[in-house]
Amino acid sequence: MDAPSDYLTNFFANNTALENISFKNCMIYPCFLIKLADGIAQNDVLISLNLSQNFIGDEGVKYLLKEELDILSKEIFQTQDDYDHKSEQFLEELQNKQKQVKDINILLIEQEKIQATELDQIESLIRTENDKINKIKKEIDVLKKEKSEKLTFIENKKNYDFKTFKSNIERKLKEELQKVKxxxxxxxxxxxxxxxxxxxxxxxxxxxxxxxxxxxxxxxxxxxxxxxxxxxxxxxxxxxxxxxxxxxxxxxxxxxxxxxxxxxxxxxxxxxxxxxxxxxxxxxxxxxxxxxxxxxxxxxxxxxxxxxxxx
Structure with a gap:
């Protein structure tokens, strides 16, 4: 079974969900601080460590600082390599993205041309259909006018025929009455x-x-x-x-x-x-x-x- 100090080291080293540690107003002994520093050095997730208002021995501080410097230098080198590697990847990806963007622009231009042609065709069809609709409307107006004129003519003819028939009947009746007289x-x-x-x-x-x-x-x-x-x-x-x-x-x-x-x-x-x-x-x-x-x-x-x- 591990010692309590080893347990503490493993706890800080393996706890990937641990991001912030605060030991405010605590009495930290050098042995605890050394184990804490070892655990922190192995933990890539821990971001901040609050040791304010604590009494820390000189040896512990020195050890902690040494560990921190080692960690920082290691992180710097690792970060530079990662940066270079990531920069290369980024440049490669950027070139690929630019090429894709270029291809997309070409495709967009082609699509715009196609869309413009299709749009012209659609607009031409719309104009043609509008012309047909206007022509049909004019024909409908002409038919309505002719219908109105025919109805008026038929109505007038009915009235005229009725008046003529009535006048003829009255004239014949007068003639017959005159004959009778x-x-x-x-x-x-x-x-x-x-x-x-x-x-x-x-x-x-x-x-x-x-x-x-x-x-x-x-x-x-x-x-x-x-x-x-x-x-x-x-x-x-x-x-x-x-x-x-x-x-x-x-x-x-x-x-x-x-x-x-x-x-x-x-x-x-x-x-x-x-x-x-x-x-x-x-x-x-x-x-x-x-x-x-x-x-x-x-x-x-x-x-x-x-x-x-x-x-």
Whole structure:
């Protein structure tokens, strides 16, 4: 078993985790200091040794100083060799690093050139795509404008077609209403003419000229009717007797009366045909032209009858 002093030497020599030792306010004997110095000399990790405020013998101090000088000189030589060796290694490493840096710079330059080329290509592609996008936007704007114009045109055309259709319907409706009014007017005129003719025929049947009242003529006509009746009674009573003489103008008057009645009957028949055929298909020309002409012909016959009677 080692002595306590050897243990202390080994402790300070082998303890690589020991960096700082303080023996402040301690009584250090020479033997302890010698062992301490031996341990410290063998310890490459110990950095500082604090022996302040201690009583150290002269021999111990001398030994400690001698050991310290040996340690320092040894460390100096070792440090110089290490320095030279490390300097060479550093220079070699530095040259290698410089070469690597140079190579890296060359690579960086090449990469910059490649990146610049790629960047130019990318920028060119971006410009091309932007041009395409702007072109598409312009086409979209043109399409929107055309769509708006077409919608406006269609809307205007719808409104115009509706107005035109409405105006055409209104115009046709007015025309049809006007036709109906014209047909109604023609029918009213025809009825008025028929009623007038009927009234004239009634007057003529009574022996009264249309438009005037001849009392003498009425009396004469009444007397002639009485005489005619008496003559007829005498004829039936005595058929051998000849018939009384009838005035010529009376015969002519009766003839025109029959003609007027015939014309009236013809007018009634044509009126029936007109309203059953021509009027149903909207042909107002037939009623507006032919029937008034027929009525005029009947009135002319009546006037001729009146002139003959006056004669």
């Amino acid at each position: 014209n047909d109604e007017m023609a029918y009213d005129m025809f009825n008025q003419n028929v009623e007038k003719i009927k009234a004239n025929i009634t007057l003529l049947q009574k022996g009264i000229l249309p438009g005037s009242v001849d009392e003498d003529f009425e009396k004469e006509k009444d007397n002639e009717d009485i005489n005619k009746k008496n003559n007829q009674e005498k004829t039936f009573q005595n058929p051998i007797e000849p018939l009384p003489c009838v005035p010529c103008k009376l015969l002519i008057f009766e003839l025109f009366l029959d003609l007027s009645a015939g014309v009236f009957i013809i007018g009634e028949f044509i009126e029936f045909i007109y309203y059953q055929g021509g009027f149903s298909i909207g042909n107002a020309t037939f009623g507006m032209l032919f029937i008034p002409i027929l009525n005029l012909f009947a009135v002319i016959l009546i006037q001729i009858q009146a002139l003959v009677y006056d004669f």
